[in-house]
Amino acid sequence: MKTSKNYVWLSLIMFVVLIISTGCNNTKPTDVEKDLVYVEVQKVAKGDISKIEVYSGEIKAKNQVSVMAKSFGEVGEIFFDVGDEVQQGDLLFIMDKRNVEHTIAQLNNQVKAAEISIDTASIGVSMAEGSMRENQKNQSEDTINLLKVLYEDAQKNYEDMNKLYDAGAVSRQQYDQVKLAYEQTKLNYEASRRNHELLVGSILKENIENAKNQLQQAVAARDALLIQLKNAKETLEDLNVTSPIKGVVASRSIEKGEITGNTVPSFVIVNIDTVVLDIYVPETFINKVQIDEEIEVNIAAAGKESFKGRITKITPVTEGRTFTYPVSIEIENKEGRIRPGMFAEAVVDLERSEDIIVLPRKHLKIDKGQYFAYIVEDNIVKTFPLTIGIDNGKYVEVKEGLKEGQQLIIKGKEYVSEGEEVFITEDHR
Secondary structure, three states: OHHHHHHHHHHHHHHHHHHHHHHHHOOOOOOHHHHOEEEEEEEOOEEEEEEEEEEEEEEEEEEEEEEOOOOOEEEEEEOOOOOOEEOOOOEEEEEOOHHHHHHHHHHHHHHHHHHHHHHHHHHHHHHHOOOOOHHHHHHHHHHHHHHHHHHHHHHHHHHHHHHHHHOOOOOHHHHHHHHHHHHHHHHHHHHHHHHHHHHHOOOOHHHHHHHHHHHHHHHHHHHHHHHHHHHHHHHHHHOEEEOOOOEEEEEEOOOOOOEEOOOOOOEEEEEEEEEEEEEEEOOOOHHHOOOOOEEEEEOHHHOOOOEEEEEEEEOOOOEOOOOEEEEEEEEEOOOOOOOOOOEEEEEEEEEEEEEEEEEEHHHOEEEOOEEEEEEEEOOEEEEEEEEEEEEOOOEEEEEEOOOOOOEEEEEOHHHOOOOOEEEEEEEEO
16 A cells, blocks of 8 residues: 555656656757857947147236336326226326426526527627627627626526525535526626627737637537436426336336335236246157147136137247246237136147047057957957057057947957957947
8 A cells, every 4th residue: 555655656756757857848949149248349430539738837917017217206196006907108107397397497598598608609709700890789788788687697596596505405406507507697798798898899819719619618508408408308208107018007016205216116017918828848748839839728717618828939948947848828818807827727739630540448458568459240259459649548549450330349358258259238339
């Protein structure tokens, strides 16, 4: 009985095994793809590539001038302040003009006296040469009377000035000018009297020469005064201090009533329609930049947009401390967004290639300096050695080794080898 039960169980087990075995034999063969390496690819395409370096520096105004008075003196009126816009020729400030105007007035009087002296000397020459007529005699007397009045006025002015000078109320320059005027009118008056005596007395030959000498001296004295007068008028004009350029007042160091001169700038004017960025390029790259080359400039303080600059100067010798070459970049600033002192970065294209095969560096294999690309052709992996041009660290230029349209493995290359069959899961185009 026990044997019969065991037989039944054994038969049942064999039946189950038979059913399972039959079911397994009817299953379709496993898909071969389950044993292949899965990879992702993208088509090799052409593009542009560049290798850049970023150099930083501080923005400066292209045109900046320091304006100061040409002579020492007191500041009068001031017409502009920091931040004001000025045009070329605008009057910035005026120096006090009283002393110079007083000097010009005195010189004008002295020139008039010198002209009279010339007339008197001319008459003296004529009289000495015996060409005087009766009316000349009368004219001579009139001249004497006129010169006498001028002489007495000058004498009184000199005496008054002498007292003021002793009291310290006037400058030495003013005192000397009054003294000169007094001596000149005295000389003229005395000369006129001598000439008149020649007219009414005997004329000697030597007196003729003396008369001519006096005329020459009178002309020379007049000419010297005219030079002084011209210089004084130029000095007066220089007291009007104007801006030599169009721009903005960057600084002002004077106040009304202060004493200033030509040693410290009174105003600093900057024109920021065009600004300059100076960068310093090492010797390894200096021959890769060119005059008039367009440069991208980023200035965070002036906005997110990049500015276009242009290389205008490349210094041919190194800057001593850093052994780099100074390069100047000019940037148009018509809107005035860029201001001197802002931090800027210049993005310099050291190398550039266009319409060539460009690949991401990370999708290539590099072995002892040799670049390799894994390409799939008819689901078979092939390895291509590459000749590389520009390598900017992220992308590389492929000069030789690949053609446009080939399928580059971008994911899974670490798990494949030459000649291996693979399964492409995604085609990046």
